[in-house]
Amino acid sequence: MTYWLERGIGDFGQSMGITATGLLLMRVADPEMKSPAYEGFGYKQLVFEPFLGGGLVTALSAPLIFQFGPVPFLIFASIMTLIGLLVGLRYFGKKKD
Structure with missing residues (x-):
């Protein structure tokens, strides 16, 4: 069993507010x-x-945008998002039976 409902509803609740919402x-x-x-x-x-x-991304985003500009920060954030997506799909994607 993967408990997709319990896991999904927790992530949904967290994304809609705070961690406590997901736990609730x-x-x-x-x-x-x-x-x-x-x-x-x-x-x-x-x-x-x-x-x-x-945490770190939220706290550092404003100083980094101020220091380097919005376009380099957007490029950096896009690359990090792509890396996270590829790692997630590669290691945690659909499992073959």
């Missing part, structure tokens, strides 16, 4: 916490929050 929606989807989605959500947050969830 996961609790609604799995009130007895039988799925491993909570543990997976927690491990994901260790990587996500410091860099993308209001």
